[in-house]
Amino acid sequence: MKKNIYFNHDGGVDDLISLFLLLQMDNVNLTGVSVIPADCYLEPAMFASRKIIDRFGKGGLDVAESNSRGKNPFPKDWRMHAFYVDALPLLNESGEVITPVADKPAHLHIIETLRATEGKTTLLFTGPLTDLARALDIDPTIEEKVERLVWMGGTFREEGNVHEPEHDGTAEWNVFWDPEAAARVWESGIEIDLVALESTNQVPLTLDVRERWAKERKHIGVDFLGQCYAMVPPLVHFSTNSTYYLWDVLTTAFVGNSDLVKVQTVNSIVITEGASQGRTVETADGRPVRVVYDVDRDAFFDYITELAKKAI
Incomplete structure (x- = not known):
């Protein structure tokens, strides 16, 4: 039985690899x-x-363009990776682009697709939740067409990955970009599965993973993985803010194979204002979300590598 998946992403290396794997x-x-x-x-x-x-x-x-705008923009340097993936020779060999651009912006495309799809759909979001929040504001009844939301976002640690002026560093970027959107989705009745920053601690990009892909690059999909991840820094000696964890790809793999992870329920709220805006906080009277807390690292890398080998 195939699962209906709608994918909204924000164009980083691991977002684009996620699309490839799906x-x-x-x-x-x-x-x-x-x-x-x-x-x-x-x-x-x-x-x-x-x-x-x-x-x-x-x-x-088709692929829909979002016209959503965030409250707190991502750093410019982080936003450049899509240019590099778009320029890969493998993706430009044919000299033409056939897949069309949708005639509706993303938030309306979500509504239209949910309504047109038989049965319920799992929403996979690897960027901010703005398009979903806007869709819910326009048509709250789409909730009944949603199986669940699987989102890469948030953290329940003291330290997030936002290091910006006038912020206390407790937020994760996908929430921080538009805290109100995350709070709007938290107010909904949609079941939420969360891959938080700490969920990916066991799956950093390391040199041994790169070497494995290099050895198996005769498979065009594995070569594509290796080429894409060549653009980002691996974990070598110790973790830094530039160390690349497989945030979005773990989220996507979770959709394809839930046996790779363990989850626990956390009650939480989203802070929308002040120096902690974008922070997800565990609190007894918050809304329940299921958070990934453990990953079978070897099974995860085997899974995505075997998926990549299927590509022709």
Whole structure:
């Protein structure tokens, strides 16, 4: 039985690899894709997404552009990666882009796709939740068409990954970009599965993973993984703020194979204002979310590598 998945992403390296992996999952019916310009610039992320679908998909999809704007923009340097993926020779070999741009912006595309899809759909979001929050504001009844939301966002540690003036450093970027949007989704009745920053501690990008992909690059999909992740810094000696963990790819793998992780329920709220805006806080009277707290590292890397080998 295939699961209906709608994917909204923000164009980073691991977002684009996530799209590639979704296209290889036999148990997934990818119903829609949209791109929000948070941790990316919209044009190259749209082109890269459409080219990945052309090269590795089976057609039948369009890609919607988000016109959402965040409260706190991502750093410019982080947003550049989509340009590099879009320029990969593998994605430009055909010289044309066939997958169309949707005729509706992302938040309306979400509503339309949920309504047009038989049964319920799992929403996979690897960027901020702004498009979903806007969709819920326009048509709250779409909740009944949503199986669950699987989101890479938030942290329940004291320290997040936001290091900006006038902020206390407790937030994670996908929440911080638009805290009100996350709070709006928290107010909904949608079941939420969360891959938080700490969920990915066991899956940093390390040199041994890169070497494994290099040895198996005869498979075009594994070569694509290696080429994409060559753009980001691995964990070598110790973790820094630039160390790359497989945040979005773990979130995507969780959709394809829930046996890779363990989850626990946490009651939480989202802080929307002040020096802690964007912080997700555990509190007894908060709304329940299921948080990934443990990952089978070896099984995870085996899973995504085997998916990549299926690509032709």
